[in-house]
Each structure stands twice: as structure tokens, then as C-alpha cells.
Amino acid sequence: MPQNRTIVDDNTWEELIELTHGAAAVCFQCGVCTASCPWGLVKEETLSVRSYMRSAQLGLQKNGNDNLWLCTTCAQCEAYCPRDVNIADVFRGLRYLTWKQNQPHEGLPTLLWSVYWNNNPWEQPPSQRTQWAKNLNLPIFDSQQHDILYYVGCTASYDTRAQKVAHAVVALLNAAGVSFGTLGEDEPCSGEEVLSVGHKHYFREMAEDATKAFQEAGVTQLVTTDPHSYDAFKNHYQGAIKPKHYTQYFAELLEEGKLKFSQSLDRPITFHDPCYLSRHNGEIEAPRKLLNAIPGVDLVEMPNIAEDTLCCGGGGGRMWLETEAGERFSDLRVEEALTTGAQILATSCPYCIACLEDSVKARVIKDLVVMDVAEIAALAI
């Protein structure tokens, strides 16, 4: 089929409306989304977001267009869209159509199979999900005994860098005297990566199964390491689970006086808002409350913060796709962090950490370290 051919058919149109809850219908083609999309900062020819919205309105599907997979679902465009279009959802809907036609981006079927066989996207054995905590003796969650479930998540369970964040979260939970458990090897994958690459039907099935598993374990409240699982539970699990991101939970404990920081940290710190905390869920205060509560911390902000944060480039399934050198948003972000004079670039998402750290390494920046807010807070207890 020629590359630029488009298909119009009523079925596609109807399906898209259903998949996206008609999100694109109200778009009036102003193009603000295209102008605000961060791809414009790194690509000569940016991602034409507007034209994808048009395709979705008409039930048109562009074939052979890998740009569909560029969207990091960062929602920068949504913040500016005068019509409140749920643009990321439209991209996910368009992506689902490619799954249906067996034409998804190369490498993504392997991602889904890993989730299917291993219960994680990292192609790691399910039997090793709790290896990171082998010396911690964490109890299995018991609703009679524990206040909360700590939902570690796949990345913090398997990725050696993110495991350090999970260790810090555990240290903070212990310091605050919280009684908590995990689901151990039986912890279900949240499916956020499946959702982000647009496989809505598989995600729905995963969400149903995970909800059942949580309900059987008597879980109502849980605390997550990563904002992506938090977002999936909060906004895509039909209200069955009440999640908190750890920054939110610890900010509450701080207010209640249960969590206290006694060690001081005399370093200038800047904070990178993860899209899935700030833009998608309006959480801007909690991580800052934590950082500001640490004695000696000097929080110096970057120009693009809060709802205007610059995406690290790792969302929307981009963690599993290659982004060419020179086109990584995180490169711009670490440069921006340097302008503040901060020595620590703090964030609170394992994907952000991976992207930002890669950029710090690739650009051989010696005087900036990337740390998770939990790691910084754990140093202060």
C-alpha cells in the first residue's frame, strides 16, 4: 500500500469515536497543539498534532506513518488547547487501530508479550519480582494489619536504578512508622505501558484482572512509586482503586507530623515535574512540600515548571522506542536545570530518572546529579 494513502470508512470512524469517547469532535483545527508540542523544539519538521486530530474526526487513518508513535502523551498540548481536547487519548485511539491491523511499531508486540508472559514490560522473570527487596523482609499485605499497600510497580521492581527509589520509599515508610505490606510476586502490572501504546482492549482486561487481585487482597488504598501507574489506577481503572503517589502520601505524613526530616542537605536543588503528576493529575505541591521541608534545601526553579513542565521524553511508550540523539527532550531539560545553578536535578518518576540520567551522561555533565525526591528525602531522615 502506498505510504501516503488514507483509508476512510464508517467502521473506523465509529470505532475511533468509541475508543476516544469522541474526544476529537470538538477540535476546531486551530493548530495550537502543534505549536506547543515539544517535538517542535527538537525536530525540523514537528509532529503535526492538529492533522492527527483531523484524521480522528474524519475516521481517516494514515498508513505507514511512524510519527503516530512520537507522541509521549505528555499533555503539553492539552494544557493549551482552547477546546479541551483529550489529545493523548486520541493518539492512543489511533494507535489501537494499528494494533487491530497488525501494523504497530516494531518492537511493541514484544513489549506486550513480555507483559503477558512475565507480568512486566522489562522481559524479566516474574519469579524475581521481589529480588530488589530480598534483604528487607517486607510483609505481604494484610488488610487487617496494614494501613496501606505499597505498590512497587514493574520499573522499581526490576530496573536497578529505580530499585534505589523503592528502597528509599521503604526507608521513609519505616521512618514514619507506617504499617504497610506489598503483594510480593503476585503484584499485578498496572498496565500503564499497555495503555500508553494504545492497546486499549488488553489494558481493559489487565485492569479488570488487577482490580480483582487487589480486591481479593482487601486493598482499597495504595501508594505507588511511579506516576504512570498512579495515573492508570486513578484515571483508567473505573474508580475501583484509590491510589496516591508516594509524594502525596509523604506530604500528608509530613503535615500530620509523622514524617520528620532531621538531617540537613545544603545543596541547591531544582525539581523536574513529571507530566503524569503535574499536567495529568494537577499534583505540583506535594513533591515541593517534601523538598522544602528538608533543612538546608534551596529549591531553585527552572523556567518551565508545574503545568508548563518539559516532558522528559519517556512517556507514551517512548521508553521502549529509540529516540535519536539530538532529538531527546531530556537533553534540553538538563541544560535548563544547569541554568539554575542546581547541583541536584530532582524528579519523582522512574522514567524521568532514566531519561534525564542518560542525558547527563551523554552530555558529560559532571556537576549535576539526578535524584528521586524519595532518595533525597531518605537522606534527610
Add this chain to the structure above:
Amino acid sequence: MDKFHIVVCIKVVPKPEEIAVDKETMLLIRDGVRSEINPPDMNAIEMALKLKDKYGGKISILSMGPPFFADYLRVPLAMGADHIYLMSDRNFGGADTLATTYTLAEGIRKIGDVDMVICGEESSDGATGQVPAGLAEWLGINQLTQMDEVDIDLRGKVARGKREIAGGHISLEVPFPVVVSAKTASNEPRFMDYTIKPWAFEEGRITVWGAEDVEVEDDHIGLPGSPTIVSGLEQAPERARKRQFLEGSPEEIADQLGKILVQAL
């Protein structure tokens, strides 16, 4: 010629990190162990589906193993296969490659009108890699082993295969019917089609055959039909990973890595 008919042979294996062997019987312990479809067999399924996408026809899935295999066989059904056959009987148990290939070959004969059989390159548990060749011998047909790609010519009734080798590739052409083994990782298996998955997992039919249902000689199947005796098995000592992280610029890291590799040689 009727519809081109492919049989894909698949094995369900314990996940590699969970493999344990019963020291007494020298058989794999399957209870309480997570399983998966032998990964190379996923490549075999994809190879068959690609041919079906291109030329139509039908795909039958065949497996020999205990009844619990059935749940796993629904996966290829949800990927686009048409029929599922499971050869399951206590008397088939304990088979070596000779008895396995004999039994599977009888299954293929019973399925009937088969133009192509596709296997994985080797299983992740037994790992002999002998089943594809053994099947071709029992069936008295051609074989194309360790194929990266296959294509068919329906008029000429030939299969053409390509095997990548160091510095080039070998192209082979043989008349139908033929047994093919798909090279591991030669393609990316498609994910299940969610428009068929609910049907595949809830209603899709699986034909189960016991020893009585196929024309097999009792002394050719299972343990009695297996001249191979696994006389000893040893667990390889686990090698702890050093998890050494190199620091520095990409150039410095590459430099250090080069030195480490040279030292290891």
C-alpha cells in the same frame, strides 16, 4: 489445490528460570512452575501466520503434552490459527525425541492434507533440536531447517527458504510437503488479536486425542518407545553477576569496556 494447510508444532515449557529436575525420575518438575509457549515456537506461529496473510489457507496447531497445555494453546488461536489439536495421554509421557516425533507424526497424519509443518528451532527445556528433522523422517518428507524466512509457490508447489549464515545466506527450494524449523528470533510474533481473543479463550474448540484416537503402536510411544535414558543431570553452578557499572563519558566507558573485554579473552 485446496487451501494451503500448515501445521505448527508447539511445546509448552517451564519458564527457564523456574526449571527444576526430579533427581529420581530425571523428569522436569512441572507442578507449581510457571510455563510459557516455547519462545522459538512463537516464531514458528508467526512464520505460519505471515504465509496465511499472504496466501490464505489454514493453520492447525499441534502439541503433545499434559492437559494443562490446553490453556496455552488458546494463545495461537487468538493470534489467528484455525484449529488446535492436543495429543494428551499418560501413555505418551516420558517420551524421548524418537517417541515424540513418532507420536507427533501420527498426529499430523490424522489431521491430514498437510502441506507444511513448522516447528521452532529447539525447545528451551529439552533443547535437542531433533524434533523437526525427526518428524520429516517419520513422514518421509522434505525439510528446511533453521529458516529465517520461507515463502511458497502455490503453482509450482514448492517452498523456498532462506537461512542466514555468517557472511551471507543459503537459499533452498523443496517441493511440498515439507517440515520447516523457524530460526529463533527470526521474526517478531504479533500480539493476540483482541477481536478474536474472547472467542478463542472462551469458546474456541480444542481437539484432544489420546493414544486410542491415533494409530500408534504401544511400544513406540511414551517411555517404552524411548530408547534414550537420561542417566545424569546436573545443575550448572549459578554465576553471580558482577553488576559492575562503568562511569564516565561514553568514550571513557567504551574505553574501559574494551579493556575489560581484552582482559577476559
